[in-house]
Amino acid sequence: MFCIEFSYDLDGERHIVKPSYREEQFVTLNGKIETIMVRCDLQQPTNAETDTLVDLSSIDIMVKPYWAPIGAHRFLQLVREQYYDGVAFNRAVPGFLTQFGIARDYEQRSKWDSLTILDDTTFEEFKPGYISFAGSGKDSRTTEIFIVMPNVEQEQLDYFGENSWETAFAYISEEDILKFGEWVYTDYGDMPPWGKGPDSSRIYDEDGYDYLESGFPNLSYIDRCYVVSEESGFAAEL
Secondary structure (H helix, E strand, C coil), X not given: CEECXXXXXXXXXXXXXXXXXCCCCCCCCCCCCCCEEEEEEECCCCCCCCCCCCCCCEEEEEECCCCCHHHHHHHHHHHHCCCCCCCECCEEECCCEEEECCCCCHHHHHHHCCCCECCCCCCCCCCCCEEEECCCCCCCECCCEEEECCCCCHHHHHHCCXXXXXXXXXXXXXXXXXXXXXXXXXXXXXXXXXXXXXXXHHHCCCCHHHHHHHHCCCCCEEEEEEEECCCCCCECCC
């Protein structure tokens, strides 16, 4: 077991988090970091059934390290490793959530699938556009994340975060989440047994993306994700 220190400044106070991962790394954020912007360029629909959707070239993910330091660190780490490049939005349900985070590359998804992180302490109540890691139990988060979709009923919003592994670490602006909700392909519905969408566990197989492309040709995809430098205003490819 390795020790990783994650430090951030909030309202003039220094906060230090020492989560346990299965890899060796040391992270310190110096100074007051409130928001780190990650831009995800989106692949444009080419299928005739999807060409009427909203023209949306990218979404800006505003990462808030002090909401969920462990989750924020993992997400930024994956972005820097280009993990989300080419990834499918494999679960997209109107009025509920859109989920993604199973790498296109088989070696990458096999490697990270076993590297779980500890849960964060819930900080923010969920709203449309908020982003959290998905999980299957305590301290189970790895790479899959979900975006809360527009028009979610209040009862469902209240339920998000009830599980210890669901903690918002970022958000998409209200304007962009409305556009994204119209852009992303949702006709497959939820995953089995609740809908006709892809089986998430099947995507982890070696031919997982062949399974997606043959059985679910209209899915929406990310092109690439990268950190955007707020200070200098330019996009840094990592």
